[in-house]
């Protein structure tokens with residue numbers, strides 16, 4: 001056992017869950033001394049760790065864009081005293097790359113003088129933003145993206161409500177290797193709206209400016225769902241790209257055959273690529289708070305442009 005671990009890898013693949021399970025297996029009330037067991041998940045220690053309510057498991061995440069120096073000082077202070085009731089105290093530092101320079105240096109001191117009963121877990125999807133000196137003092141574990149199969153199989157256990165098998169597959173595709181992302185997509189209800197959104201956008205004809213404006217207005221009202229809608233269109237046009245390259249088996253919207261056929265019949269590959277570029281750019285711009293109405297109109301404009309290749 002090391003006193004500090006660094007878990008790196010994409011978001012939503014189980015880094016935080018692993019740290020929590022580790023803390024639980026050390027402190028599970030069913031564990032006897034040096035014997036290694038999986039946490040029982042049922043005793044009061046396990047339950048409080050899973051819900052973030054155990055006094056000896058410190059969960060730290062950025063408040064705003066940064067992990068504040070006070071949060072690091074709380075870790076330093078905790079590491080100096082024995083745990084309240086557990087065998088080992090665990091500190092789980094989410095998005096560890098968000099530490100300030102001052103915070104990083106303060107944490108470094110704690111890592112240099114480890115306490116026997118405190119374990120620190122640093123979690124990040126951007127390890128290159130951590131100080132080398134911090135990385136070198138941790139035992140590093142790399143977490144990879146999950147396969148679509150793995151995500152689809154793991155989904156039912158983390159969902160609050162059951163979902164159809166076909167929808168699980170689609171969500172796994174949207175998740176791009178992240179169980180957390182797939183779960184989010186499924187619970188947002190966005191998948192049920194895919195067909196309507198895609199059909200609406202495709203229905204905007206090249207010669208009818210008014211309908212185009214109405215569609216722009218409908219989908220561009222600065223709502224937070226616009227991001228999700230752009231994701232739907234991106235996945236759809238990526239599917240069209242695959243379908244036109246005879247890679248239909250890799251299509252994510254495998255349950256929307258008609259719309260895929262329609263799209264392949266209507267758009268030539270160079271147009272699909274041009275529209276995909278515009279969609280990705282729009283998603284980027286949305287993060288930088290470009291006016292959503294303008295953004296949707298830009299996207300629709302790309303989609304209704306007559307093909308330059310025919």
Ligand SMILES: [Zn+2]
Pocket residue numbers: 027028029030039040041042043044045046047
């Ligand atoms: Zn337990």
